[in-house]
Amino acid sequence: xxxxxxxxxxxxxxxxxxxxxxxxxxxxxxxxxxxxxxxxxxxxxxxxxxxxxxxxxxxxxxxxxxxxxxxxxxxxxxxxxxxxxxxxxxxxxxxxxxxxxxxxxxxxxxxxxxxxxxxx
Amino acid sequence: xxxxxxxxxxxxxxxxxxxxxxxxxxxxxxxxxxxxxxxxxxxxxxxxxxxxxxxxxxxxxxxxxxxxxxxxxxxxxxxxxxxxxxxxxxxxxxxxxxxxxxxxxxxxxxxxxxxxxxxxxxxxxxxxxxxxxxxxxxxxxxxxxxxxxxxxxxxxxxxxxxxxxxxxxxxxxxxxxxxxxxxxxxxxxxxxxxxxxxxxxxxxxxxxxxxxxxxxxxxxxxxxxxxxxxxxxxxxxxxxxxxxxxxxxxxxxxxxxxxxxxxxxxxxxxxxxxxxxxxxxxxxxxxxxxxxxxxxxxxxxxxxxxxxxxxxxxxxxxxxxxxxxxxxxxxxxxxxxxxxxxxxxxxxxxxxxxxxxxxxxxxxxxxxxxxxxxxxxxxxxxxxxxxxxxxxxxxxxxxxxxxxxxxxxxxxxxxxxxxxxxxxx
Numbered sequence: 001x002x003x004x005x006x007x008x009x010x011x012x013x014x015x016x017x018x019x020x021x022x023x024x025x026x027x028x029x030x031x032x033x034x035x036x037x038x039x040x041x042x043x044x045x046x047x048x049x050x051x052x053x054x055x056x057x058x059x060x061x062x063x064x065x066x067x068x069x070x071x072x073x074x075x076x077x078x079x080x081x082x083x084x085x086x087x088x089x090x091x092x093x094x095x096x097x098x099x100x101x102x103x104x105x106x107x108x109x110x111x112x113x114x115x116x117x118x119x120x
Numbered sequence: 121x122x123x124x125x126x127x128x129x130x131x132x133x134x135x136x137x138x139x140x141x142x143x144x145x146x147x148x149x150x151x152x153x154x155x156x157x158x159x160x161x162x163x164x165x166x167x168x169x170x171x172x173x174x175x176x177x178x179x180x181x182x183x184x185x186x187x188x189x190x191x192x193x194x195x196x197x198x199x200x201x202x203x204x205x206x207x208x209x210x211x212x213x214x215x216x217x218x219x220x221x222x223x224x225x226x227x228x229x230x231x232x233x234x235x236x237x238x239x240x241x242x243x244x245x246x247x248x249x250x251x252x253x254x255x256x257x258x259x260x261x262x263x264x265x266x267x268x269x270x271x272x273x274x275x276x277x278x279x280x281x282x283x284x285x286x287x288x289x290x291x292x293x294x295x296x297x298x299x300x301x302x303x304x305x306x307x308x309x310x311x312x313x314x315x316x317x318x319x320x321x322x323x324x325x326x327x328x329x330x331x332x333x334x335x336x337x338x339x340x341x342x343x344x345x346x347x348x349x350x351x352x353x354x355x356x357x358x359x360x361x362x363x364x365x366x367x368x369x370x371x372x373x374x375x376x377x378x379x380x381x382x383x384x385x386x387x388x389x390x391x392x393x394x395x396x397x398x399x400x401x402x403x404x405x406x407x408x409x410x411x412x413x414x415x416x417x418x419x420x421x422x423x424x425x426x427x428x429x430x431x432x433x434x435x436x437x438x439x440x441x442x443x444x445x446x447x448x449x450x451x452x453x454x455x456x457x458x459x460x461x462x463x464x465x466x467x468x469x470x471x472x473x474x475x476x477x478x479x480x481x482x483x484x485x486x487x488x489x490x491x492x493x494x495x496x497x498x499x500x501x502x503x504x505x506x507x508x509x510x511x512x513x514x515x516x517x518x519x520x521x522x523x524x525x526x527x528x529x530x531x532x533x534x535x536x537x538x539x540x541x542x543x544x545x
Contacts (some may be wrong), residue, residue, distance in 0.1 A: 035180075037343070037347040038140075038228070038229070038232060038344065038347055038348075039136055039139075039340075039344065040339075040340035040341060040342070040343035040344035040347070041340065041343075042343070043393070044393075085336065085339070085340060087135065087333075087336070088131070088132060090128045090129055090131060090132040091131075091132040091135055091136065093129070093132065094129060094132040094133055094136060095136070097177075098177075098178075103177050
């Protein structure tokens with residue numbers, strides 16, 4: 001089964017990190033990626049650009065409505081994602097819990113979502 | 121008894137960590153059975169501790185330390201016994217075990233690779249290699265392996281025990297192969313992974329057309345191997361082949377479980393991510409071995425021809441026929457020849473195919489293979505020889521052990537019978 005690990009964090013929280021903390025975070029993600037790969041579970045994943053470069057598109061009365069980021073009202077944003085293949089929900093949980101965002105600092109977290117599979 | 125939450129997490133942690141633990145322990149103690157036992161001991165100790173203190177952020181490191189201590193104790197014990205018998209101390213170096221701390225990544229990588237080669241050692245039968253690989257590298261229990269292969273658990277347990285004994289009796293089984301031997305030793309590894317995949321994809325026994333859990337397991341093992349030895353064309357080739365075949369999984373059965381053959385499949389149901397991953401792996405294989413492609417790379421190239429065709433009609437059959445011709449030279453087999461006949465039939469017509477099939481009917485290896493009469497039936501029907509086609513397809517239905525495949529073949533027999541009646545009217 002495929003699972004999406006959404007990496008959420010407080011955008012301002014990240015800015016307060018020292019250079020050393022940034023480096024530690026970078027190293028932790030490298031190790032996380034290596035572990036996922038050596039276990040054969042990594043299917044994909046990428047960090048995302050800040051919401052300053054984002055847009056929200058919807059429609060209102062049949063007309064396109066675009067709001068460019070950053071979005072002042074939301075404090076927490078999605079900063080990246082990982083897609084994994086896990087045999088059980090518990091295994092996916094275990095991988096999610098090992099994501100640096102779930103381990104380092106209080107301004108970040110991960111959200112685990114199962115990807116809906118069309119029955120084979 | 122750990123709390124229910126920990127109990128569930130424990131199985132997941134074992135699946136994730138046991139290959140690494142066992143890999144490191146095998147290097148230290150040169151004994152698969154002992155390595156597994158020590159890893160399990162460390163795991164039991166960890167669970168007791170975590171039940172009180174909670175699961176740590178890095179359970180892998182905790183387990184590795186606990187396992188290392190157990191290895192050290194075991195080695196000291198062996199030393200004492202050996203001294204008592206006035207034997208030379210083995211190559212096991214207690215000081216080395218005691219001194220290493222956090223494992224550098226490349227050592228873990230080598231240890232995992234060693235474990236892959238040990239589990240797939242050519243002295244073991246393919247069945248034994250499959251069981252041992254799933255157990256040691258997949259982190260599957262004997263019960264899970266038995267269930268996956270629809271076999272009694274004691275048979276699998278015995279197979280694993282015997283395999284471990286064979287490895288213990290064989291000197292040098294725990295050495296990493298020399299760089300120049302890696303490609304040859306990999307053949308045996310790739311064979312094991314593809315066996316697991318095919319058992320899932322083709323389900324040679326039982327009532328189901330596919331057993332997806334085994335396909336997923338093989339894909340996972342393939343990804344591990346790609347990570348460990350990315351520079352081997354055939355490793356990429358196998359990953360490409362499995363991904364491209366697995367991409368069609370959803371289209372291979374009707375909602376009622378009936379099988380749908382490749383050319384009749386709804387291609388919009390093919391998994392685009394698996395297709396993309398498969399084509400990328402194939403491109404890497406082609407870049408690594410542009411001149412002399414290996415058998416997995418060639419089969420992946422054939423699968424890619426299907427993947428690239430938007431509709432069945434767009435299939436480049438003459439390219440597929442050419443690829444099979446190369447494959448028949450690299451890895452000659454009656455099955456390859458049979459598949460070549462199918463491709464030739466599509467590109468040059470049923471008579472050309474029947475000419476290739478004719479000598480195959482005398483091939484002992486294909487005597488019980490349902491696909492041969494099934495293909496002959498198809499060619500004969502296209503030539504309007506429905507009576508002969510019906511006999512052939514009925515023969516195929518007798519030969520198959522798969523219930524779903526049989527119903528598909530019998531439906532064709534009925535269709536040929538109708539066509540025969542219609543042409544007589």
